[in-house]
Amino acid sequence: MAESLRERGASVEFIGAESGIESTLVPRAGYKLHSLPLAGFAGGVDDRIRAAFLFMRAVISCRRILENSRPNAVFGVGGYASAPAVIAANTLRIPTFLHEQNSVPGRVNRFASRFTKEVFATFPEAAEHLDGAKTVGMPTRRAFFKTSRDEALSELGLRPPVAFIFGGSGGALKINLAAMEAFREETAYTVVQIAGRRDFSRLSTDNPRHRILEYADDIWKYIAASDVVVSRAGAGSLFDVAAARKAAVFIPYPHATGDHQLHNARYFTEKDAAILLPDSEVTPESIKTSIENLLEDETRRSGLAERIRELATPNAADEIADKLLAAGENDEKRDEDGNGTQRVSSENQEARAGASKNESSKNEGARNEGAKAGHSKDDANREGVKDKGSKSEAARDEHAEDEGVRRDDGHVEDEGSNSKGSRRDDEYGMRRDDEHKGGGS
Numbered sequence: 001m002a003e004s005l006r007e008r009g010a011s012v013e014f015i016g017a018e019s020g021i022e023s024t025l026v027p028r029a030g031y032k033l034h035s036l037p038l039a040g041f042a043g044g045v046d047d048r049i050r051a052a053f054l055f056m057r058a059v060i061s062c063r064r065i066l067e068n069s070r071p072n073a074v075f076g077v078g079g080y081a082s083a084p085a086v087i088a089a090n091t092l093r094i095p096t097f098l099h100e101q102n103s104v105p106g107r108v109n110r111f112a113s114r115f116t117k118e119v120f121a122t123f124p125e126a127a128e129h130l131d132g133a134k135t136v137g138m139p140t141r142r143a144f145f146k147t148s149r150d151e152a153l154s155e156l157g158l159r160p161p162v163a164f165i166f167g168g169s170g171g172a173l174k175i176n177l178a179a180m181e182a183f184r185e186e187t188a189y190t191v192v193q194i195a196g197r198r199d200f201s202r203l204s205t206d207n208p209r210h211r212i213l214e215y216a217d218d219i220w221k222y223i224a225a226s227d228v229v230v231s232r233a234g235a236g237s238l239f240d241v242a243a244a245r246k247a248a249v250f251i252p253y254p255h256a257t258g259d260h261q262l263h264n265a266r267y268f269t270e271k272d273a274a275i276l277l278p279d280s281e282v283t284p285e286s287i288k289t290s291i292e293n294l295l296e297d298e299t300r301r302s303g304l305a306e307r308i309r310e311l312a313t314p315n316a317a318d319e320i321a322d323k324l325l326a327a328g329e330n331d332e333k334r335d336e337d338g339n340g341t342q343r344v345s346s347e348n349q350e351a352r353a354g355a356s357k358n359e360s361s362k363n364e365g366a367r368n369e370g371a372k373a374g375h376s377k378d379d380a381n382r383e384g385v386k387d388k389g390s391k392s393e394a395a396r397d398e399h400a401e402d403e404g405v406r407r408d409d410g411h412v413e414d415e416g417s418n419s420k421g422s423r424r425d426d427e428y429g430m431r432r433d434d435e436h437k438g439g440g441s
Helices: 002-007 022-028 045-069 082-091 107-115 142-146 149-156 173-182 219-225 235-244 257-269 284-296 298-309 316-336
Strands: 013-017 032-036 074-076 096-100 118-121 162-166 190-194 210-213 228-231 247-250 354-357 368-370
Touching: 002 316, 013 022, 013 045, 022 032, 032 045, 045 082, 074 082, 082 096, 082 107, 096 107, 096 316, 142 219, 142 235, 149 219, 162 219, 162 284, 173 190, 173 284, 190 219, 219 235, 228 235, 228 284, 235 257, 235 298, 247 257, 247 284, 247 298, 284 298
Parallel strands: 013 032, 074 096, 096 118, 162 190, 162 228, 190 210, 228 247
Antiparallel strands: 013 354, 354 368
């Protein structure tokens, strides 16, 4: 989203939680971040009281931020940092927009949708549960569509064929341990595994073609270089893989709110565009067999890749950006007539954050916000035992889901996330549980 808005001349800023993954990803990507002390509503009575107090303070802080930045619209994608910004914008009569990333709407988006001008959804299933929501798909960074396999293989120093495995920026422990055992011994193909910060120090390998990374900012390169991808099933991760046109095995996180990862994955697997591997069936043998079956069957692999690409949504970000900018332009006209107030465009991330543009020949500044900071991961240049890699300056992040922090819509996915609150699996690309993970606007 931020990429699309900037191309249209908009200024983009973010509002997010101090403890969220956006606290590092957003500034690294070159965007201004307004951080708020927030907590999820999980836990006991004392925890909920504290969370409610922080929430009310956040609404006041967001109102002050919006009054100072004078944006044209506010765009949220869920997470407990998103709702305060949407509510504050509503009190200032600033047009607000929401995007529901997953198949099952999160609680934050269900609540915040009451205060918004328009709601967008990734999946038709989610749109059915949000009054008036429009299905647009998942905003996806252009690099996932454009990076070529040969270019990625060369830049990363990888020898094909390549299997790429990721569970989340925080790590998916079950997948990480299974993959470590599955590929510990030498293989005839390259395996790249992004372990996440929490699990990285626990993993090792004796396989010179098994590269274990802690993180990767330029995850689109690893997906582009791969022949087979194994990941969780957050929306960001799924659509990143679809954009890159890769055969994939999706392992939905079983404890995701409303089992939304399973619903996300089925949107693809029921169209024979990917393979579903239930978390309960994850073992070193099942992961290795799933990958090797696809590597050995070019017809099956190519068919999956073609069908998943048909489900990608390359125009989602542009469609939403046009709506945000149009709302700002209409509002400026009302301002000139003395009938309205100025507005912002702002979006949240877990990577998806906010945007704002404000302009008028009478009041100086032009800033329209709305953004999506994508999944963010680390890079390494050498194959071998275990390499922390080198972080690039371009930020991602589906999720986490896919990713992740790429983030996804406000649901916590994979085990070991960076935000406060109890959670198990934080999916790359994005992604946060509306009860646990911070988001932004």
